Structure formats: structure tokens, C-alpha cells
Amino acid sequence: MHASALLFAAALTSISLDPPAMKNPVGISIGAVRLRRQHAHSFQKILQDELKQRVRWRGVDKDDPEVLTLHLPAVAAASLDDEHPELTRFLRENKGEYLPGVRKKCPTLALKPPPSPPPSPPSKKAKKDDDGSSGGFRFVELFAGIGGFRLGLERPDVGGKCVLANEIDPHAASIYRENFADSDSCLAEGDVLDLSGDNLPKFDMLVGGFPCQPFSNRGEQKGLDDDRGQLYREMARILKEGQPKCFIFENVPGLVTMDGGSRTGRVKGERPRFTPGAVFERILKTMRSCGYNVDWQVLNSRKFLPQMRERVYIIGTRIDLGPGCEKFNWDSLILKDLKEEETATVRNIMEPKDSPAVIASELTPAQLAKVKSVHSKRGTILSEDGRIDPDCKAPTLISRYHTLSSFSTKFIFEEADGTPCRRPRYLTPRECTRLMGFPEDFIVPTHEDAKATNKYYHAIGNAVCPPLISVLGMELMNCIR
Template sequence: MIPDYYSIAQVADILSISKETLRRWDSNGTLVPQRHPDNNYRVYHRSQIERFEQAQVLFNSKWDDEASIEAMRKYKLVELFAGAGGLALGMEKAGFESVLLNEFDKHACNTLRNNRPKWNVVEGDITNVDFTEYKDKIDILSGGFPCQAFSYAGKKLGFEDTRGTLFFEFARAVKETNPKVIIAENVRGLLKHENGKTLESIINVIDEIGYELVDPRVLKAVFYQVPQKRERLFLIGIRKDLAPFVKFNWPSPFTRIMTMRDALKKGDLFDTDVPKSAGQTYPQRKAEILSNVPQGGYWRDLPDDLQREYMKKSYFLGGGKTGMARRLSWDEPSLTLTCAPAQKQTERCHPEETRPLTVREYARIQTFPDDWMFSGPLTAQYKQIGNAVPVNLAYAVGRSLINLLNDIEKLDRSSVPLKRECKKNEQMAFVV
């Protein structure tokens, strides 16, 4: 159900602006909150924000319709750089069958094996993996390849010139398997990496190996039933003999923004409160200082003497450093999780208790189910969760991919000579 009233924090998330911007809009009359009729809190009525495109997309969401999409058959998936399974789990939930998952980290591989004993987990360096046995046998290849700098001197950065990078291995796997669709995800920073040259090279290679790229898009997890302000860049490619006949549609957002309360308490996301689990702790003095930070606050909310003690030399430097001494709020999504919840630069303190988030709290914010167990020492578990694609974000994208593959499945190849048609339209440069 879409609510009638929204808090300042919720509107900031919906419109993808800061709360400070909303305060300025309040001062200059652009958008002025009103008093809630029940509790007198300053809020915005739905009618006040409906004029914004971001709000219209949310209020007119087709989330429920997309949730009813079912695969016409079990589509087969190969995943590279699989990590602890966030992307694979979301894709499985959408209707995909994983036939191979490659991952280098031993603890992440154990996590995958322990939770899904039937999954074919190939542990080790991707450069040693031969994918040719899956040639023309899979529907989709996915993976979040690490972003590495390329050397541009005197090169056009085609497929061969990316050799030695993990993206080259991703492209090699595509060439060896010839899937109908490819999906790659990465950090938002890839858009501007090396002034955009890295992404340009990646796009050129995807074209060279025979895939038409959908316009890349940064998806904000907070819009896809994930209680976290995490952003991921998604690249979707459709094989060129198929691309002229189908269209990929990005997933619709969920009807509201999930918060820390949704993550850790019984409600719409989970059937119970978050289970007890292991977690890191703060040194005594750090805990004493952080106990003075209010919900949603950070180091600037401390008394000046504690600011100076905690920040040390950083106290005199510019920049907001809003992640330092940061306490999360029950009524807002979490900030993006890192690989270490007690790291000073990117603090993620529990909303009420003065401690870092536990492993299971971390996992819930990434929308892993409570029965998904992580292997390895505590630091390895945090790292696996912090690096993962949120399960519900992967699920939303996965449903859109299922819809795309259903459309491909419907193509009558006997009556539509795909390759000849593509050549006629001059849209097929090369098909693997």
C-alpha cells in the first residue's frame, strides 16, 4: 500500500537529493512540509511530491505485475566472480538455474557450496577455467568483474588489447559460451573511471564480440526492496542475431523505501526479528564517544571536545566526512555497507546499541535470507556480505531478464531467419 505521508528522510531518498536540499526548498518555498494530522511531525503529503518524475515512477510501479513473471522454461546461467552468492541467489529466485559459478576466494566458495550443495562451484583463478563445454548450452552469462585500469598508449582497446585484465576473462567466457544475453554489474565509479575510457573500452569489446548493449544504467538498491543506499552499474547485452526482435525493460521500483526497521525487525521483509549472531566490537573509549551520537547522526553531532578527540587531524580538514562516527537510523535505509562495519572512515553503528552491526544484521541489509550461512572467520564473512549484490536487487533485475528470455523463447526461428534479417538491417557486425 502506498502511504499518504512521507518523512523528510523518505522524500530525500525518493527524489535522490540530500536532506539539506529539502531544507533549502523549505526555506525558499519550493517544497514546504506540513504537519502530520496524527502526530504533528513535519511530513510531505503524497500530492506534494507527485509532480516529481522519481515519485511518479514509484507511485505507478508495476512491481507486482513483474513479480508474477514466470520463466517459460529453466533458463541456464553461468556466473563469474560469484562471491557469496548475492547475484546468484537473486537470479535463482527469479527462475534461473545456475550450471557453473566461478569464484577465487575460498571462503566465498565454501559459502556457496554449503548453502547450495548441488551448485557446480568452480574454485580458482578464472584464467584457468575452460568454458567451451557450455558453448550454445546456456542462456545467460553474468558476473561482476573487478574494475581494472587498462593501458591506453597507442591502443584501440579491443578484445585482444584488454588481455591481462579480468574483463578480458569475462569477454573470453562470453566468446566460449555464446549465451543469448550477458549481464555485468560494477560500481558506479566505472562510469568515470579513467575519464570514461575504461567503460568506453568495455562497450567496444562487448560490441566486438557480438552483443548489442542496452544503455548502461545505475540502479539504486533502495528502490528495489533493499533497505540500503547502495548503487550498482548494470550492463545488459543481447546477442546481435536476437537484439532486433526483442527489448529489455529495466525493473520497476518497489512501492516504498525500506528502512533499517524493515531490515532488522519483523515486518514486510522478514517474518521475524533479526537472529542473534557474532559481530565485531568497539574499543571501550570509541564506544564511550559513539554513545553520544544520536540516530542518523555522525561526528558533527558530538560535543566539540569529543569531535576533536575522535577526528584528530581530520577535524581541521575540509569535507563533510559524513561516514565517520555514523549511527544508522531506524527510519532510514542503511548507508552502503562496506567490508568492515567498524572501519572509522565508514562507520555503521547500530541505531540504538553502541556497537557495529552483526553478521546477520549485515546480511539482512543485503536482503540475504536468514538461512544463508557465511563461511570463514568473522572478517571474511563481513567481506563477503559487504561485496555482494543485494539479493532483492538481483531478483528485480533477474525478473526483467526472465521476461526478455521469454520473448526470445517465443521467437519462431523457423519463420524468422534471424541472421539474414540482421544482415539486411546492417545491425549484425559479428556473431560469435
């Protein structure tokens, strides 16, 4: 039986005024109600009426034939945390119980333990790696997507070891599993809201790019009003519960400027200066309240890769570790270019024109007509405004790249050898993977699997650039050693 169910089974007949489950101090409001089965539907209806939105349970535990544990969406849990009168009354009258802070069964428990090492006395190196003092460190990757942070931090010269990754999207999770051999013992597929702090392995660094749609210039910019915009609180919760030495979070620059912030104009050769708005200030304050010194910068991956990709990186070091992130040298990091040929232009990452993936990425006549109409409606010209110049950096790869209706999508009109394409084509999945700086052995779907290819375009457009994460990770660990 679910532990929370045991705890609260007795409470169903008399309402406990002082429920033992705790409100979560930093994370998103979370909780469940325990109700007799026959009241579940009426409770859902009253929730929908009161909250003026459709409510779906985040999970239902049926470990008692008569009584259900209904895991609430965050907005409903928040209302009950605030003792919403109608909802509270309904529960009281129907001998139900609200269980604040209760999470679903923790996905970390579902992880298979890693294969045990052969029984030999621990070597000096292994011991040192365990406490992170030799350059080795352990990290937890939230909102893992397809593992961009992991690729950057597990590079041998960086020395990271992923001990737990969490991702809710089954497609991203399956790409992750395909590419990381130990995923069974490391990837917890499921909602971060159900990741319990009690079962976290020991770790030194927390990393993650929390969902950016609520802050993206391309979205509706609902910011913190969007449920997904609140997920940064889950990063804060895991920080508070796990107290790692440091963290790296990533997001779109729109997060910095939202709600009253600003950026200076684009001047060639100069880095834009950002002034944070209220939303970003609130997020930084939350991170500080978890016991960390915090700093941030907007960096452009063009220094590292053939792609223009501005992202904000928030770093933090635990206060008791001393100056930590105040020592972080952003400028030296930006100058740490990769080899020139790797960072050069789109032409360097293009596949041969006769490769099956290139042929498959050509627009069909019908698709071409559709794309042209998207441009003509906006008064733009596809061959100019929709063209990727192979001798420049690519524009930012977005999750909607492989979408005909996306005006932001740009196409290749010329092959790597300079010959014109028959019809414009998308960048291939491999080309996108290279633009992000993922390694050549990263497995991408074949062009024959159209569904997997579509999902892959979405996932790679959401990812972080591992080469940039590598230098951030190295610099951050140096600051706290």
C-alpha cells in the same frame, strides 16, 4: 600428462616458429613457458628485471622430471605475446618454448557430475526447461563470491538454474558451498583465467560482478592499469566462447565515470545522469565485439531494500536474437518495488538488542577509542558522521565495513526498540545480509567464530542484491523470448 605438455614436449629440442596454441582474442593474455628445470629460476629473474615487478608463477606443472610448465601471470604472457626481445631470446637460447593461450588444468574438469536423474522418459516440462523456452534458463556465474546472482536468478518466478559458478577466494567459496547444496557439481573454485571455454556447459545467460576495486571511488582508481581491472576481458572471452543468449554484469558507478566521464549532481527525487568515460566505453565496445547489443544503467537498490547502493548494470543480448536489450524497460523495472515493509528502513532489519550477535557486535572500549581517533583526525564527530539513522536507508555496505580504520563504516547507536546502545555497535552479519536482500535462511557465521565473521563481512559487502538481480533477470529473459 597435461595435454599441452604432450603437445609441446617435442618442441623443446627445436623451437617451433608457429606454435599451435592460440592467442586469446578477447580475454586477458595467458600462457605458459616450457623450460628445463635448471632454467626456471633465471627466467623468473629476467622476467622480474624486464617487467620491473615481482613475478610469481600462476602454477607449475611437473609432469616431466626434467621439464616444467610454468604458467605465467597475465603481464608476462602479454609481453611474450608481443615478442618481448629479451624474454624471447632467453627462451630461444635455452631451448624453452612459450605456449600462448595455454591454461592450467581446467577447474571445470574437477567438478563432480550432478547425480543422475532416475531413468524415466523426459517430461514435457523438463524438455522445455532444457532449451530455455518455458521460462527456465541456465546461467553461468563468474566472480561468484557468495552467490548473490544465483540467489536472484534461481528464485522460482525467475526460473534460472546455475550450471557453473567460478570463484577464486577460498573463504567466499566456502560460504557458497555452505549455502548451495549442489556446489560440488557447480562451483569451480579457482582462477577464472584457468576456466577453459572448451568445457563450458550449455548456458543461456552469463552473469557476474567483476572485481571493482580498480574502479571504486574508495580505491586508488588505477582502472585498467590494475591487473584486476582487466578481468572484464575474461567475461568477454567466456561470452565469445559460450555465446549465451544474454548477460548481466555489475560493477561500481566509478567504473562509468572513470577517465573523462561524469554524473549530474544529487537532486532529491531525480535519478542522476551518467556520461561514460573512456574506460567504460572501452569495456562496452569489447562486449559489443563479442556479438551483443549492449545497454546499461546505474540503479540504486534503495528502491528495493533499506540500503543506498548504486551500481552499474550492463546487460547484453546476442545480436541474432533481434532487438533484445533495446526493448529492456529500465523504468518499469525501477518501479517494481517490493512490499513496502521489506524496503523500508534500517529499523525493519535490526536484530533484538539482547541477541548474542548484537551483543558481540558492540565496540570494545579500545575499539571505540580507535574509531573516535579516526574521526577526530578527519575533524568529524563519530556520533554524527559515524551514525546509522535507523529510520533511514543504510549507507552502502562495503567490503571493508568491519574495519576500525575505515571512515566509511557507520555504526548503530540505538536499538530496534529505540533504547540507546551502551556503546556503538556494528550492524550484525545477519543485519548486513538482510540489507543486501539475501533470504533469511542464508547461513551466516555465528558470533563465536571471529575469523569466519570477519570474512563474511568482507564477502557480503562485495555481493550483489538478489532482489534487484531477480527483476533484471526476468525483464532480460522477457526481452529475448
